[in-house]
Amino acid sequence: MKPLLEYEPVIGMEIHAELRTRSKMFCGCAVTDTTVAEPNTTICPVCTGLPGAMPAVNREAVEQAIMVGLALNCHINEFTSFARKNYFYPDLPKGYQISQYDFPIATEGWVDVADENGAAHHIRVRRAHMEEDTAKLFHVYEPREVDYTLIDFNRCGVPLLEIVSEPDMHSVEAAHAYATKIREILRYLGVNSGDMEKGVLRFEANVSVRPVGRERLGTRTEIKNLNSFRALTLATAYEIERQIAVIEAGGEVVQETLGWDALRNVTFSQRSKEHAHDYRYFPEPDLPPLSIDRPWIDEVAAVLPELPDAKYARFVADYGLTPYDARVLATDRAVADYFESAVKAYSGAPSSVAKWLSGELFYLMNREGVAIEAVRVPPEALAQLIGLVDAGTLNQNSAKTVLGEMFATGGSPEAIVEAKGLAQISDNDQLTAIVAHVVADNADQVAAYLAGKDSVFQWLMGQVMRATRGRAAPDVARQLLQDALEAICDEHKGHFDSEAKAK
């Protein structure tokens, strides 16, 4: 049923991003891929909360947090401190999480994003604060036996950055675009792999709705543990619809914490406001406040990589790429770096590199499931390959074959062209002979063509290509075939005319 009023969704997001530091937030234990490592192998008294163990702040994590803060246009606070968030759960060994509360490291930032419909959104970032990740629990349900839970502390103490937006998103698309942008920036900075399936990036969405035009915000609900973009999109869309339905039915939205059931695609209540945790925050007495002075911030800013939006603009301006190509190539830092390395090694127009990279190489990468970092074709080799096409040594089709070979073996384009005899044939005499052969061997098709069936021309071209194993320079071959057919046509006509005369 169509709602009586028009409603505007109001969405805010909290994004938990693990930082890709060498060691954990407060101890020297290595940060490992917790989906792969043997459980409980990178743990120590500090991250398992043994009595007496004390935290010490990881400088690298602070620097990565500063980087993210700067990239999100935040103010980096020179006075920042840690706090204890107290609650009991078996994945939290100390009975409190060391987090930041009153004095987060970064505040008051923003990002500009465009959603899939091209609409622009300015989304403010309220704060980004540092904390430690919890352990991972594995609940084991054994029929007829006692259920139990296993705990892996490898993840416990891994640095987390929680990025909190203002409720500035008014559509599912905007929320999706914001989350995508944050992921892109984190990956760009090299502080997070963006691997959603490994759980290194987790979303929470605060959702409320209000009649269009009303200033006051509606009651919000908080959807926890959205671990994929799909879950984010479906859950926020579901929750918006649900809240509208509640209001339309004369009810009131209840402030609560919701979970997302990814099997049934519904949100479900986890905790009502009355049962909300009282985390009893207080300043972490084991860690003195951290002062981040200007020179330190400047030092980090100096090594901050160019961000996707700036790179996009530069690709359009400096390389003359189309906005579409520029976006495609600037979205991933490794791709952008690859592109620029190839351009540097190439003498022609950067748009040719863009075409080959985003077309043929992306096709191969997708087909084989290979990331740009693992591609065996160095950017310089791609540039060489395009150079061979420009020089007429290779035609497009052969070049694709060569690239496929380069992709599979890591060989250089010249070597492959040489080994496979793929150099383009553009020699007139050689091609004239081949064309003559094709015309002579296919009298029926030639007759059909002459009888007006134009499409046969392409078929005959195909025969020329086949005879040259695809190496014929297409423009030259096409011209020669055309010439040959016209010559026959003329001959034919002459013959016809003389016959008529005879009658």
Place this chain on the structure above:
Amino acid sequence: MDLYTLSVRQASDLLQTGEITSVALTSAILERIHAVEPTVRAHITVSEDLALQQAEAADVRRRAGEQVTPLTGIPYAVKDCLSTKGVRTTCASKILEDYVPRYNAAVIDRLADAGAVLVGKHNMDEFGMGSSCENSAFFATHNPWDVTRVPGGSSGGSAAAVAAEMTPFALGEDTGGSIRMPAGFCGVTGVKPTYGRVSRYGLIALVSSFDTIGPLTRDVADAALVMQTIAGHDPRDSTSLRAPVPDYDQTFTRDLKGVTVGVPVEYFAEGIDPAVEAPVREALAVLRDLGAEVREVSLPHTHYAIPVYYLILFAEASSNLARFDGVRFGLSSDGADVLERYLHTRHAGFGDEVKRRIMLGTFALSAGYYDAYYLRAQKVRALLRQDFDRAFAEVDALVAPVCPTPAFKLGEKVADPLTMYLSDVHVVAINPAGVPSLALPCGFTGDVPPLPVGMQLIGRPLDEATLFRIGHAYQQATTWHLARPSVMR
């Protein structure tokens, strides 16, 4: 000669000259423990085998001509809140009754590096919560001067062990008088260092903002020697201070010319037992005779010390004790679900005083009360600090009684936690201020048997050296620190 009667420096000299071995010394200490322990009950654990191994290793080190320190081969024991690798560490709590740490506290590592020999773990009030050592989940420790009385707390086992000559020195832990108060009650010397002077890494925390680790010894010279080894910055404790540690022996002087000591009037106010006040006043006369200038000063916010101290204590302790949940170590009780397991474990594992403080702290930190309690307490704490800053603009150290009364009877205050809280009034204000304090014996009461009276010297932040200088000069001029409880001979 009974080797157990030796002070650290005496024993160190004899080890150095080869007149005794560490094995002989350690064996004498272990024998002494066996003889006296049934009466005093100072130890939760005696690590006899490990001690003899370490003693042997110390002797080998010395014979091999390897580098030795004044503490190489010297036996010691510590309050049972310091994490000792392979040696049970209980905090005198049922919840840690069988807990054996996998790592050493930073101070234990430092002493091990110096070659000292760990002989055991001392009884205490559970998690340091108490002023009499009666809150131990296992047994009460008795005061060696009068076994019907408490040794003070919470480092009661350590003070009693030093007084009863069961160890040449001990490490205690002082959150709000827990080294100084039992030192005073047992007639030994105790140091509460500047907050951050000694690494807390591996100390099972009571109040992270106040906890300090320090030595209990026969005299100031020994205390300075132990401090020389355990003090200094440690990257594993982010609150430990990056400040050089002076050579304390170099600061010792015969007289106290040029030193000004202050007498805080608030510490001699109502409630002080004349039997305590008189010896402290006499000590002031001794300091004056040694050349010190003595003048009155005021610490006007002293009466806020107790509420500030306890509020912050309750709050931080409630959080620090959250890790005792039965999941990874210690006592673990069954239950139908996670919550029930927590409840059963903590119900069975913690004593009444611990539960009381956890509940008060949880309340003080809860939403709507934080500002009125914890935050306000931290603000008033700044005033307490200011009091000391102002006083130290005028004087080099303060002199005050350790406790307003001598050691009280076992059981006397158990039923009344509030009176118990007030028994540390003169020692607690020091911890919120973070300044160092040295407790040392300065006389006896007229009781039968006589009970020791202690005074404390309070100094500027990081200026333990001045306290040692004053205390050492005082002990050169007096003999109170040489007295031993006769009941134990």
